Amino acid sequence: MSTARAAVSLRNISKIYPGSKVKAVDNLSLDIPEGQIFTLLGPSGCGKSTTLRMVAGLEAPDEGAIYFDDVPIVLTDKNINLPPEKRNIGMVFQSYAIWPHMTVAQNVGYPLRMRKVPSARIRERVAEVLALVGMAGMEKRPAPLLSGGQQQRIALARAIVTEPRILLLDEPFSNLDAKLREQMRLEVKLLQKRLNITVLFVTHDQIEALSLSDQIALMQSGQIQQQGSSRGLYDAPVNEFVRDFVGKTLLFRGKVQSVGPSGAAIAVDGASACIVSARSHDPGMSAGHEVFLGVRPEDIDVLAASGDSPPPGMVSGRVGAALFMGERIEYHIEVDRQKQISIYGDRHTPFKDGAPVWLKLRPDGHSAWSLNPLEGERYGDAQQVEEARVPGR
Ligand SMILES: Nc1ncnc2c1ncn2[C@@H]1O[C@H](COP(=O)(O)OP(=O)(O)OP(=O)(O)O)[C@@H](O)[C@H]1O
Ligand SMILES: [Mg+2]
Structure with missing residues (x-):
């Protein structure tokens, strides 16, 4: 303030x-x-x-x-x-x-x-x-x-x-x-x-x-x-x-590994080597809890997959659709054991429809949210949930 x-x-x-x-x-x-x-x-x-x-x-x-x-x-x-x-x-x-x-x-x-x-x-x-x-x-x-x-x-x-x-x-x-x-x-x-x-x-x-x-x-x-x-x-x-009104948030399902003073360590479902740190939004959150990991799209890099299982810190997926927007490309990506997410990539290294990709998450700075029944229905891209919930925006 x-x-x-x-x-x-x-x-x-x-x-x-x-x-x-x-x-x-x-x-x-x-x-x-x-x-x-x-x-x-x-x-x-x-x-x-x-x-x-x-x-x-x-x-x-x-x-x-x-x-x-x-x-x-x-x-x-x-x-x-x-x-x-x-x-x-x-x-x-x-x-x-x-x-x-x-x-x-x-x-x-x-x-x-x-x-x-x-x-x-x-x-x-x-x-x-x-x-x-x-x-x-x-x-x-x-x-x-x-x-x-x-x-x-x-x-x-x-x-x-x-x-x-x-x-x-x-x-x-x-x-x-x-x-x-x-x-x-x-x-x-x-x-x-x-x-x-x-x-x-x-x-x-x-x-x-x-x-x-x-x-x-x-x-x-x-x-x-x-x-x-x-x-x-x-x-x-x-x-x-607030999370969904200000900017865009992608939601991944995950599991709490541990909770410490600097936040919770969350393992992303379907990518056991992808463990990142997130601010917890539930004081009762503790190891073993299933949660949503909230990630801002700009905190993810889209990389070409070069093997079967992604290295630590990454999640694998497949390009469902690539939309050329001029200065950038909007990808809709099917993520293993997760819902589809939409994310921007740069136009210099385009991926084709169907290309296998690795999503590299920043190691920290994310948010962790308790499962919410409404979001459970349509998680993936929280913005869509927001638009469904607040008419006239
Ligand atoms: N003159 C009025 N008479 C009766 N209800 C009103 C009047 N003006 C606003 N309202 C109602 O009061 C509430 C708040 O309206 P307000 O105009 O402050 O919203 P706002 O946040 O400015 O919305 P917008 O982004 O659409 O301009 C709304 O439910 C609106 O329908
Ligand atoms: Mg107004």
Whole structure:
């Protein structure tokens, strides 16, 4: 966790929409550190936007408190709820929401005009922020004559023109095409560093979250499942939901050989010489237990088999299908005594359909999970289980 001071704190926030029985946000507490990008990540309907909108003042929580720099903005038990315009926030949403009847300068300067800032100062400040978002000199351009990416930059410029305490971004790139999305991702990161502004970012896209965030809170059903750095969530997921939502995990059946302070030694079924070390996710796990070994696909190398039984640390299999994807090849591999897994290989050493291969696992850094009946049905590629379980992702 970060030691930076909290710019925004939520304490025990709950929200039920009228007519609904389930809590959109359920007793949620979090601290958004000053000068960082804090991301709410999670599947559709998990309560990300509702949380962001309560920080903005566009929704009122039923219970709980929100503080900006320790100053209460919302205290439900005292009926305090500051309106959005008194919160000093900047917002960008999925829809560009820039005004089509205005020029770029009028759009970006609008929040300053509302605050009765003198027009000479508005002109100065508009030029400044346009330069920051790479749109210098575009003041006179009518808003409809901008591309999607440019419109989103203008929305961003308008959101930061007042130097807000916190910038709220709700899926700001999802209307852009893939290339532009990547570019905007980098630009927001650079802009955030330059301005050292605090950002609350909402996305359901794990790549966007991993690459942009200082902290991620992964949500499900209105609650936080895990909070931490991108690396923390990826390398040490606390439960199956986090493991399968953030990145891909291949599941192998195995047996615990021993459990020590640095983790469990697991022998992969069908490959007795393949024993690797894994973090245990069950305090009761001990020698002899049947478990799932969770392996990130990038922790496996696909090698040509050159004999009958694989050397230590390797599992043998056969290429079921090889799909050429351009920069890499996706292999579907039938693994001895395991379910089929899908994994990427490099395009320089292709294997044909049916080729015998050895899968070389890293010796450590894996995870061990108790057998779970749902996964027992379809293990192999945990991502498939995840997709079956979380609709609308
Ligand atoms: N205005 C509303 N009235 C009633 N229910 C709502 C309203 N807005 C959201 N909900 C419900 O509250 C829950 C949380 O919604 P929210 O919009 O916060 O999800 P989200 O995580 O932002 O999802 P998405 O990724 O699809 O944007 C969902 O079950 C949703 O159907
Ligand atoms: Mg949303």
